[in-house]
Amino acid sequence: MKEVSKMSKRWALALSTALCAQFSGLAQAAPDGPDERAAKAVAAMTLDEKIRTVFGYFSTDFKGVARPREGVPFAAGFIPGVERLGIPHQQLTDAGIGVATQRNDKPRELTSLPAGIATAATWNPALAYAGGAMIGKEARLSGHNVMLAGGVNLQREPRNGRNFEYGGEDPLLAGIMVGEQIRGIQSNHVVATVKHFAFNDQETGRSRVNIKIDDAAGRMSDLLAFQIAIERGDPGSVMCGYNLVNGFYSCENDYLLNQVLKRDWGYKGYVMSDWGATHSTIPAAINGLDQQSGWPFDQSPYFNEALKEAVQNGHVPERRLDDMAQRILRAMYANGLMEHPVKIEPEKIDMAAHAKISQADAEEGMVLLANRGKLLPLTDSYQTIAIIGGHADVGVLSGGGSAQVYPVGGSPVPNEGPEGFPGPIIYHPSSPLKALATRLKARFIYHDGRDAATAARLAAASDLAIVFATQWTAEDIDQADIKLPHNQDATIAAVAAANQRTVVVLETGSPVSMPWLDNVGAVLQAWYPGTNGGEAIARVLTGEVDASGRLPATFPASEAQLPRPRLDGATLPKDARFAADYNIEGAAVGYKWFDKHKLKPLFAFGHGLSYTSFSYTDLKARPKDGGIEVNLKVNNTGKRDGKAVPQIYVAKNGAGWEAPKRLGGWQKLSLRAGESGDAVIQVDPRTLAVFDSKVGKWKIAAGDYTVTVATAADAPVRSVQVKLAAREFAAGGR
Ligand code: BGC
DSSP states (O other), X not given: OHHHHHHHHHHHHHHHHHHHHHHHTOSOOOOOOHHHHHHHHHHHOOHHHHHHHTEEEEESOBXXXXXXXXXXXXXXXXXXXXXXXXXXXXXXXXXXXSOOOOSSSSOOBOOOOOOHHHHHHHTOHHHHHHHHHHHHHHHHHBTOSEEOOOBOOOOOOTTOTTGGGSOOSXXXXXXXXXXXXXXXHHTTSOEEEEEEETTOOOOTTTTTEEEEOOHHHHHTTHHHHHHHHHHHHOOSEEEEOSSEETTEEGGGOHIXXXXXXXXXXXXXXXXXXXXXXXXOSHHHHHTTOOBEEEETSSSSOTTTHHHHHHHHTTSSOHHHHHHHHHHHHHHHHHTTTTTSOOOBOGXXXXXXXXXXXXXXXXXXXXXXXXXXXXXXXXXXXXXEEEEESTTTTTOEEOOBSTTOOBOTTOOSSOOOSOSSTTOOOOEESOOHHHHHHTTXXXXXXXXXXXXXXXXXXXXXXXXXXXXXXXXXXXXXXXXXXXXXXXXXXXXXXXXXHHOSOEEEEEEOSSOOOOTTGGGSSEEEEOOSOOTTHHHHHHHHHTTSSOOOOOOSSOBOSOGGGSSSSSOTTTTSOTTOXXXXXXXTTTTOXXXXXXXXXXXXXXXXXXXXXXXXXXXXXXXXXXXXXXXXXXXXXXXXXXXXXEEEOOEEEEEESSSOSSSSOEEEEEOOEEEOTTOEEEEEEEEOGGGGOEEETTTTEEEEOSEXXXXXXXXXXXXXXXXXXXXXXXXXXXXXXX
């Protein structure tokens, strides 16, 4: 009793003090937030200190320029701090799959997630977050406090060499998955960077291509992916891309940077340029670039002495320079960079635990594309299994370029790639063959697959054949077509002809064509599966885990089905300037284009088989919070535990959208054999709206909408109707 009354007296006292203070203005001021702290720091900075903060260096010797002494060696970037104000150095590392190293003899050997496209294929935001948290931790423990991760360019172009770094073709799926990864990275007091803003959807002529796209189409496609990723992840920075958009370089594009990003979306972080993507001082500064990156990549150190001079002579107002510095410092304060200084202490990384995080992501991202006659999961009934191709005896492939993560102990395969960037070709030493051999009694025989006839003879003499087909994709180079390279189609066809129990495992960064599809038993899309990729492949093939990935991008039947059957710029000289017309498809990217033109893809967006079966019942939908809430029951009707991914597609009855339907939401559910679960899915209002450029607002039209639960874009299960009232909301809203 005594205690209670003492407590309540204390509370009463505290309350009255607080109230008095509130009314007398004597309250202890709330601690400053990141805006106030940044503003105070900027006010204390000299002109030179501000200039230092907006000018970044490459942290690797390059073009005869030595890296800054205090930069982490062979890292992507360095910006000196201001010691007297407690502002630390910015140490920048690539990228979205883990901590990368610029090419050299002694790379950092760290954990690689599966490709970004594989993480998107999990449709499991919790895995994206966990992967982000893991690589963010490795970034911090290897001395970096800014991670250039958060690639969310939409897959408009299946031949794009960087599709593996991104989140697929749908703005909602890509935005949510990449946003979660960003949130995970930043949970380590490391700034993340959403990139490459915007429409940097092909590598061919990436610094010279002018992307033509209308405002509304852009806001309902690529820009929406960025908008959602930024809302979810709140990244400290945005990296502007190499390409031009509607006639202006992305990094000096008033429309992209000032109007869309900073005005309409209210973005408070900073815009850094891609390495070599700054082209001017005054236009870049005025049109929204806040930090030049990677000197000496650009032609000139535009944001160094030249910017100082432009400020001194008034071409760039000093308050604009203050705004640049404010945005950079705000991102640093908001993410706790001042309170949590980084140190190089890789010995603190729990490599085994991190490999498991990567493996969980890889396992859920694998997509079982076909499983004729239920060849998978593999049983223990085979005496001999032929493993053919893909260096599956020693490892798994990764994608190339600045995002390259190097494995512990090095690549088990001598580099087969280009001498310079974006090589080398790196395999992670996690052998699918060995992982299978520990799980199955069969005798395994490996053949490299280069000679189709020998591979076929081995397959004929085996009870089962597994062909590992690879497609190395990399930054700076697009694929010429969607075919598997190096004659692998011929090997697969010959093996399948020799043994009808043929399984194909694809380690590719992008969709590929499959002329042999009807003749093989099963196809597993394994993407680039990362550090423990071999284990992950074996676990999915043997059914230790369900196959629960779903395609985040359409697999076309041929290039003829694409908005651009020929890749723009592919036949032009290297230095040619050219345009790519994204208004051809506008916002009808991927499955939306296929729907609109009634094209039948090889595999639709959202497709993916499971080892069990599901039914979807009790579908209900009602207007809620300006969007729609969908409820349904998901039932595991099979004999195995598994994961379902009910997808909700929305359609406006009658015309008016860029395509017949859009993905409005989804949920991934883990269900035991025979178990049922409830899915509750909120449809993002923007997927029900059209952007009206004349008034700069999203508009939902009054009328009837069809809400469909489906297992893929081309596999509807059931639908209900919802009536919506007319509604409009701001460009930056929902
Ligand atoms: C890439 C960026 C990367 C940067 C720094 C550029 O070539 O486009 O994604 O972050 O290099 O390495």
